[in-house]
Amino acid sequence: MKEKYISTRGGQKNISASAGIIAGLATDGGLYVPSFIHDIHININDLINLTYSALAEKVFSLFLDDFTPEQIHHCVSQAYDSGLFEMDEPVCVKEVSDRFFLELYHGPTCAFKDMALTILPHLMTTSMKIQGIKKQILILTATSGDTGKAALAGFSDVPGIGIMVYYPKNGVSTIQEKQMLTQTGRNTRVIGVDGNFDDTQNGVKLIFSDTPFNQAMDQAGVLLSSANSINIGRLLPQIIYYFFSYVKLVKNGKIHPGDPINFVVPTGNFGNILAGYYASLIGLPVNRFICASNANNILTDFFKTGCYDRNRNFYKTMSPSMDILISSNLERLLFDLSGNNAPALAKLMTQLQNRGHYHVSSELFKKTTNLFSGGFTSEKATAESIKEMYAQFHYLMDPHTAVANQVYETYRRQTGDSTPAVILSTASPYKFGHSVYQSIFGPIPEGLNDFDVLKSLADKTGVPIPKPLTNLDKKPDLHHTTCHKDQMAECISDFVREAKVNQ
Numbered sequence: 001m002k003e004k005y006i007s008t009r010g011g012q013k014n015i016s017a018s019a020g021i022i023a024g025l026a027t028d029g030g031l032y033v034p035s036f037i038h039d040i041h042i043n044i045n046d047l048i049n050l051t052y053s054a055l056a057e058k059v060f061s062l063f064l065d066d067f068t069p070e071q072i073h074h075c076v077s078q079a080y081d082s083g084l085f086e087m088d089e090p091v092c093v094k095e096v097s098d099r100f101f102l103e104l105y106h107g108p109t110c111a112f113k114d115m116a117l118t119i120l121p122h123l124m125t126t127s128m129k130i131q132g133i134k135k136q137i138l139i140l141t142a143t144s145g146d147t148g149k150a151a152l153a154g155f156s157d158v159p160g161i162g163i164m165v166y167y168p169k170n171g172v173s174t175i176q177e178k179q180m181l182t183q184t185g186r187n188t189r190v191i192g193v194d195g196n197f198d199d200t201q202n203g204v205k206l207i208f209s210d211t212p213f214n215q216a217m218d219q220a221g222v223l224l225s226s227a228n229s230i231n232i233g234r235l236l237p238q239i240i241y242y243f244f245s246y247v248k249l250v251k252n253g254k255i256h257p258g259d260p261i262n263f264v265v266p267t268g269n270f271g272n273i274l275a276g277y278y279a280s281l282i283g284l285p286v287n288r289f290i291c292a293s294n295a296n297n298i299l300t301d302f303f304k305t306g307c308y309d310r311n312r313n314f315y316k317t318m319s320p321s322m323d324i325l326i327s328s329n330l331e332r333l334l335f336d337l338s339g340n341n342a343p344a345l346a347k348l349m350t351q352l353q354n355r356g357h358y359h360v361s362s363e364l365f366k367k368t369t370n371l372f373s374g375g376f377t378s379e380k381a382t383a384e385s386i387k388e389m390y391a392q393f394h395y396l397m398d399p400h401t402a403v404a405n406q407v408y409e410t411y412r413r414q415t416g417d418s419t420p421a422v423i424l425s426t427a428s429p430y431k432f433g434h435s436v437y438q439s440i441f442g443p444i445p446e447g448l449n450d451f452d453v454l455k456s457l458a459d460k461t462g463v464p465i466p467k468p469l470t471n472l473d474k475k476p477d478l479h480h481t482t483c484h485k486d487q488m489a490e491c492i493s494d495f496v497r498e499a500k501v502n503q
């Protein structure tokens with residue numbers, strides 16, 4: 001581990017895992033990556049009889065260079081062995097038709113963000129100990145729905161850390177809003193912002209770059225940090241389930257150890273699929289990653305042409321967590337495929353910033369397409385896919401998973417590639433019950449609210465509503481603060497003053 005973590009833009013080297021987890025983003029605007037990734041290896045045969053947690057410890061021990069085995073064990077057991085997940089193992093693999101679904105949504109908030117956000121708080125508190133930081137950390141998150149609730153649930157009542165979530169007041173679903181407003185925990189605060197998601201996200205970015213404000217917070221003993229998906233502490237936990245699903249297929253006799261398989265990933269910020277790529281670098285046999293997008297198909301175009309161009313329309317779809325035009329983690333992939341060429345990456349990212357687009361070299365493009373394919377689907381095809389899978393196999397998919405399923409369908413028809421495929425299933429169908437109901441049964445009957453729709457969907461399909469979403473409508477709202485998009489910083493001062501952070 002010569003240089004440990006380094007920035008994709010070349011400005012920082014030799015950063016330890018704990019320092020990277022606390023900082024989130026590198027000081028030069030780049031992302032931290034493990035410089036040693038090509039020197040580490042996991043042997044599939046060593047994993048065959050491991051539990052999810054044991055496998056997690058093995059993976060983390062390779063990446064968390066300054067954590068002790070005891071510290072890693074503590075973090076892992078707090079996240080994955082403390083009854084937070086619905087089943088004995090946090091994830092499961094289901095065979096449906098000619099493919100496998102890796103269900104990543106059986107955690108406390110019913111979305112795959114839980115896989116990382118249940119452990120990130122523990123990685124963060126341990127990192128603070130390692131770094132000798134005595135301050136309190138206040139996590140600020142702007143959310144369009146899923147991340148906010150998963151971060152709240154993960155950080156709730158974690159000593160030494162406070163969490164504030166901003167969401168666009170009229171920009172999230174009823175279920176998502178209710179999930180957040182009913183969040184318990186003395187150290188949590190949820191704020192509805194009078195604006196759209198971009199306003200909300202910009203507001204948070206402005207707070208992070210407001211030096212006087214950050215100094216004032218520092219004086220008050222508070223360090224601002226973030227839990228979004230560019231943090232390596234969110235990326236590393238996602239490597240685990242790729243190995244876990246592979247081992248499951250081996251154990252169930254579906255493949256032999258060493259057989260390459262395909263992974264189909266419904267993609268937004270490119271975090272999930274990048275974790276799969278990292279898994280492949282350290283020994284997971286992968287034939288191809290299929291990157292699935294909705295109508296916001298910027299990545300499909302990139303994998304077709306080598307040109308990443310965000311000057312395009314933005315569509316609101318029924319898979320909102322993939323409604324994204326800047327897939328931040330693509331930077332990490334290109335950095336690795338270019339042989340850690342930081343100057344080249346810095347140049348591309350400056351072009352993206354200034355002109356809204358960049359074009360990778362033909363050499364880099366070739367490397368990219370060796371392992372990745374892209375595809376997208378329309379809203380109509382997504383709805384049909386939900387309906388079809390239910391009609392034929394009685395399998396319920398949320399719209400994000402359905403995008404992946406439909407993209408895979410097309411990929412397979414066009415290429416004839418019949419390599420065994422795992423589709424990453426990223427949300428419970430009940431998290432997006434409204435769209436799932438409509439896709440299968442048509443228009444929602446008049447007079448049914450969103451909670452009635454969940455019950456009706458469960459009645460009609462016999463698939464139970466996951467526990468965290470049952471009786472959600474009966475729970476009391478615990479958060480009532482709203483603010484104008486220009487007043488987001490003041491909410492922090494109020495929160496800190498009320499000593500919610502310094503519990």
Ligand SMILES: *Cc1c(COP(=O)(O)O)cnc(C)c1O
Pocket residue numbers: 111112113146147229266267268269270271272273321322400426427
């Ligand atoms: C966040 C999210 C995604 C996209 O994952 P990325 O890591 O951002 O690519 C897909 N589906 C669901 C349900 C999500 O919440």
